[in-house]
Amino acid sequence: MSTEILANLSLAVQKGRAKDVEALIAQGLAEDFTAQQLLEDGLLTGMNLLGVRFKNNEVFVPEVLIAARALNKGTLLLKTQLVEEGVKPIGTVVIGTVQGDLHDIGKNLVRMMLEGSGFQVIDLGVDVAPETFVEAVREHKPQIVALSALLTTTMGSQRGVIEALEGAGLRGTVKVMIGGAPITEAYANEIGADAYTADAASAAQMAKSLVAA
Amino acid sequence: MERTLADGVTGNAVDLSAALGVFVRVFCFEERAFLPGSAEDFCLRCPLACGDAAVCDSLLAHRFGCYEAVRWHGEYIYYCPAGLIFVATLVAQNGRPALAFVTGPVVMGQADDWPEFEAHMQEAAARLPQRTPAQVNAVARVLALLAAGFGRQAPPAEEADSFWEDVRGPGGLPKGFFDAIDVQQQLSRMIRQGDRGGTAQMINQLLGALYLGGSGNLPKMKDGARELLALFHRAAKEGGAFVDPIFGQSSDFSAQIAGCATQDSLSAFLVDMFNRFVGYVFDFTRFAHADALGKAAEYIRQNAAEKITLAGVAREVGFSPSHLSAVWSSEMRVGFSAYVQTVRIEKAKQLLRKSGLPLVQVAQNVGFSDQSYFTKVFTRLCGVSPAQYRSSQIDQISKGA
Known part of the structure; x- marks a missing residue:
């Protein structure tokens, strides 16, 4: 059992080589690695390293997407074993773009980076009403709700979701993260959100620190 | 690969x-x-x-x-x-x-x-x-x-992949999305100021829009990619960057985009284009200068006997005369004319040592048509006249023997 496989798996994810990922996972399982090891020390390590480079603008969006595809192929292959080993995602995030806002570019990127960090992500899409967020929180019991807004005219809807969660008595059960072009740290504080991040890679890091806390 | x-x-x-x-x-x-x-x-x-x-x-x-x-x-x-x-x-x-x-x-x-x-x-x-x-x-x-x-080795087969449809949202980019004049102005300003980080971030924001905001299939992605590259082409020109190494003739990238058979090959093309963009606009300048100056100096050494002008050397290295002049004076330790004279005098010293050519011939062989001017420059740079230099070298050789 050589840890070289884990390093190669990480590299294959970073380079987005889905076929190499599949072959390395088959080899890893044959060599008695656990699915959890292959996932965490191989696939997710690779995605995290790429995330850091993405945050530093050293790689471009298509490279991240291709890496995400390789990661998805890998996690699909490991799915059955992960359930057998009792491995759970590091957390669940409900994500969506708030009511009145049809933008999903930033939200999709954040979703991808969250998945790449080992989260299960429930994506509610765009133009999501506050009550839909409340229902999703009731149903999926996430640790985090992530709210995206790209317009100054719709950023107020983020406050609406927080108020709806308070009204339903669920605010204490989840952390609320917000993001989007017009959003600032000060605004996050003003509406009572738990965290604001400026880009997708930082959002994934923030989410990890929120569930670890 | x-x-x-x-x-x-x-x-x-x-x-x-x-x-x-x-x-x-x-x-x-x-x-x-x-x-x-x-x-x-x-x-x-x-x-x-x-x-x-x-x-x-x-x-x-x-x-x-x-x-x-x-x-x-x-x-x-x-x-x-x-x-x-x-x-x-x-x-x-x-x-x-x-x-x-x-x-x-x-x-x-x-x-x-x-x-x-x-x-x-x-x-x-x-x-x-x-x-x-x-x-x-x-x-x-x-x-x-x-x-x-x-x-000539057979390339790996390209497969169309439904993955690209999944990453997209329901919206779809409006036509002309990348024509926004304020984005172009912001980009050209960052390029002019040498803001590498800001430009790279902007590339990713716009690529994010292309990939995650478009609802399109491959032809629509290609339209978007064309618009996007045209935007960077305009902004780089406006920002004073030399864009030929990146884009070639403006229609070149259009043909290359047309040749991309899958989303994967289009993605590889775009990543390569933007790597070149950041490289040529921000990272390669001093290496392009070092290369051009090396070639200019080499040309001067090889052609010392001929008439050498800044314009002629600039043509040899593919720079405009004013660009070469600016780069030369900022990066070389001596001025252009002084360098040419120094190289000529070094060659003259070799000829004086190693050949018995008459002084008028030596002067001509190193690009001086006028022997008295040659003597004047030689004496200024070496402290002795060409004739004195030759006899001192002969003295040294005979002493050594």
């Missing part, structure tokens, strides 16, 4: 190093780095031996050489900032740059071809493999033949 291609090319690089007596390393475009296992670091042979990556970033210097090979039909001979010569030879796969052989360092010329203030080059010429221009060209041609052979 198939791993077998990298293995095959790296294996050949080792053989080539032994056969040619110079290092051959393999650069990988996708990884933007040299592949391991081909040869040791070129800089171990550098006569400057400054060991300071900030002074001379070897990887960037050679990345510049490899991208220039892409631009110049697969091969490029260039000077690194230390004044040593390298050859970059492209190995294309699937019609796209995959790997490149980087061969060197060699020195063109003899130790006493360089003026005294370029002592490190005199030392390099004594220590490193010396090649004539014809030999360097021959090496470039042989490597190009070899590279062409690799390029």
